[in-house]
Amino acid sequence: MNQNHWDDNNDTNQNDCNEYTSSQTVTSSEVKTQKKASRVAMIVAVTLLCAALCFGAGALGAMMVDATYDGNDAAWQNPSNEGDVTFDAPHGGVGAAISDDEDDVQRRPLPEIEKSNGVNTLTYAGSAGDAAYGTLAEAYAAVADTVVEISTETVVNGGWLGNYVSSGAGSGVIVSSDGYIVTNHHVIDGADTVTVRLKDGTEYQAKVVGKDSFTDIAVIRIEGNGEFPAARLGCSADLIVGEPVFAIGNPLGSLGGTLTDGIISATARQMSINGQNMTLLQTNAAVNPGNSGGGLFNMAGQLIGVVNAKCSEDDVEGLGFAIPVDTAYEVICELIEYGYVRGVVDSGLTIYDVSNTLTAWKNFGSTRLGAYIVESRYTDELQFGDYLLNINGTPITSGADLETVLADCTVGETVTVEVVRMQKKNQDGKTVLVETTVSVSLVLREYVPTDADVRFDTK
Numbered sequence: 019m020n021q022n023h024w025d026d027n028n029d030t031n032q033n034d035c036n037e038y039t040s041s042q043t044v045t046s047s048e049v050k051t052q053k054k055a056s057r058v059a060m061i062v063a064v065t066l067l068c069a070a071l072c073f074g075a076g077a078l079g080a081m082m083v084d085a086t087y088d089g090n091d092a093a094w095q096n097p098s099n100e101g102d103v104t105f106d107a108p109h110g111g112v113g114a115a116i117s118d119d120e121d122d123v124q125r126r127p128l129p130e131i132e133k134s135n136g137v138n139t140l141t142y143a144g145s146a147g148d149a150a151y152g153t154l155a156e157a158y159a160a161v162a163d164t165v166v167e168i169s170t171e172t173v174v175n176g177g178w179l180g181n182y183v184s185s186g187a188g189s190g191v192i193v194s195s196d197g198y199i200v201t202n203h204h205v206i207d208g209a210d211t212v213t214v215r216l217k218d219g220t221e222y223q224a225k226v227v228g229k230d231s232f233t234d235i236a237v238i239r240i241e242g243n244g245e246f247p248a249a250r251l252g253c254s255a256d257l258i259v260g261e262p263v264f265a266i267g268n269p270l271g272s273l274g275g276t277l278t279d280g281i282i283s284a285t286a287r288q289m290s291i292n293g294q295n296m297t298l299l300q301t302n303a304a305v306n307p308g309n310s311g312g313g314l315f316n317m318a319g320q321l322i323g324v325v326n327a328k329c330s331e332d333d334v335e336g337l338g339f340a341i342p343v344d345t346a347y348e349v350i351c352e353l354i355e356y357g358y359v360r361g362v363v364d365s366g367l368t369i370y371d372v373s374n375t376l377t378a379w380k381n382f383g384s385t386r387l388g389a390y391i392v393e394s395r396y397t398d399e400l401q402f403g404d405y406l407l408n409i410n411g412t413p414i415t416s417g418a419d420l421e422t423v424l425a426d427c428t429v430g431e432t433v434t435v436e437v438v439r440m441q442k443k444n445q446d447g448k449t450v451l452v453e454t455t456v457s458v459s460l461v462l463r464e465y466v467p468t469d470a471d472v473r474f475d476t477k
Contacts, residue, residue: 125355129194133347134320136253144261144282145252146318154264158277160319163217164249165266165312166190167274168201168224168238170209187271189312190214190238191321193350195245197222200350201311202326203229203236204292214240217275228353229467232294232362234326235341235349236311249313252320254299254342257285265303265325265338267312278304280336289339291327293418298339299323305338314340363424363431364465366396369406369417383440383451388415391437399458404437407455429464 137147151157170186188205192198199214206212212224222240229236240246264279280303287300301314305328314323323340352359370390372378382390382403394400406414409423410433427433435458443452 128351128354129196129198131194131198131251131347131350132248133251134253136256140256140258142258142260144258144316145254145256145320145322146261146316147256150317151319154262154277154279154317157315157317157319158264158266161249161313161315161321162266162275162277163247164192164321165217165275166192166199167215167268167271168199168205168311169213169215169271170206171211171213172209187268187308188310189267189274189308189325191311191313191324192246192248193251193321195248197240197242197246198227198350198354199224199238199240200324200346201236201238202324203231203234204326205311206236206238207231212238214238215274216246228357230349230353230359233341233345233349233359234291234294234296235324235346235353237350237353249315249321250319251343251347252316252318252322254285254322254344257282257299257316257322257342259283259285262317263301263303263314263322264317265301265305265309265312265314265340267305267309267325269304269306269308271308273308276309280304280338283336285342287339289327291339295418295422296341297345298327299342301338301340302336303338304336309338358465358467360464361429362465363427363429363462365420365424365433365460365462366394367391367400367420368393368395369420371416384438386438389417389420396463397458397460399456400435400437400460401439404439404456407436407438409433409435424462427462429462431462433460433462434458435460 134145137143137145139147141147143150151160166189168188168190170188172184172186173181174184176182186205186209188201190199190201190205193200206226207229209226212226214222214224216222220242222242224238224240227237227239259282261282262279263282264277266275266277268274269276280301282299283302284300287298289296289298291298299314299322301323303314305325309325310327312325313321314325316322322343324343324346325338325340327339328337349359368391370381370392372381372387372390375385375387378384378386378390382405384390384403384405386405389406391400391404391406392402394404406420408414409420412419412423414420414423437456437458439454439456440451441454442449444450
């Protein structure tokens with residue numbers, strides 16, 4: 019996918035991505051020989067040999083070489099540091115996705131998360147099936163303790179005004195008894211501190227486990243004595259239009275535990291949220307700022323969606339949206355185990371969308387409107403100012419078009435990128451700009467966020 023994208027309407031740079039490089043340590047000792055040895059040196063050598071025979075050849079080998087090679091030219095493992103393993107994240111190249119055969123010590127173990135595979139017989143009860151509570155009050159009471167309030171603080175550089183603290187608020191849902199919480203990426207993104215408040219008023223500092231901007235899902239974790247009340251995850255594939263649902267969240271950032279109810283208005287609404295294309299549940303349950311990251315539940319008390327947006331246009335009511343729990347569950351597991359979602363394609367291209375001729379001429383010396391390359395991290399054959407024509411023959415007119423094309427590609431795949439390049443040429447003693455069409459082969463890599471938690475403690 020296109021990880022970097024500027025729009026000339028707001029000059030905003032989104033999701034800058036750099037490669038992760040793991041640290042590597044190699045320890046070894048060299049056996050040196052002396053051409054001329056004195057009598058004393060010979061005596062010492064004989065003494066060391068005797069010691070080796072007494073304590074075993076293994077001890078002498080350990081003295082000589084304090085490292086083992088695992089067959090990978092890029093990684094040596096020091097057995098003396100087994101409690102702290104650095105995992106070399108697959109951030110590029112063919113076969114970049116992590117193999118299922120990797121040792122479990124290189125990822126976090128998944129907590130116990132209760133997830134329904136769906137009802138046996140789909141009826142008008144939808145995803146709740148025969149397990150539905152008789153009243154909304156009963157369903158709310160069963161799950162209210164699993165929804166938390168989230169507050170964030172971010173230190174912002176105000177230029178000549180100095181630094182100041184910006185506060186934010188949202189909601190989250192506890193999905194495991196050991197304190198893992200699902201919320202929205204946009205709720206905690208960029209936050210320096212994240213505080214979680216339970217329904218009983220207890221507050222905890224939370225650690226960001228992982229976040230994914232493409233699905234707008236994030237996982238944070240709190241730690242405390244005892245077990246936390248955890249939500250049961252339902253099956254959003256079984257939802258039907260008209261099925262009763264209810265939302266619990268923290269609207270306005272100060273009304274934690276608020277209940278609103280409604281129905282499922284649509285089960286697979288195609289929406290663009292902050293420029294990202296998403297397939298969402300639509301509900302008429304009231305959703306307000308602060309509800310983001312909260313839960314959308316069915317009448318069986320199962321989490322069937324993570325609230326993430328509402329339509330805020332004037333004269334519009336009853337349009338709330340949530341990420342289906344089936345989608346969220348897969349992302350939750352990836353974030354907990356690896357700190358990021360594997361297999362997301364990265365082209366390495368930073369794109370600038372140009373919608374007026376003046377901007378195109380000022381920045382790129384061209385009058386073409388469309389998508390220009392600002393940076394190409396994975397190949398020098400694509401250059402600053404190249405105008406995107408197509409990828410594998412599919413026309414590209416914007417960063418959004420690029421994302422759409424790459425969504426159908428896989429990590430390690432080679433695509434053909436065709437661009438128009440302005441080149442200086444000498445004609446009749448004068449330097450002129452000439453448009454040249456250039457075709458470049460580009461190997462797609464795997465997107466790994468720079469802040470992905472890829473270092474694990476094996477204790």
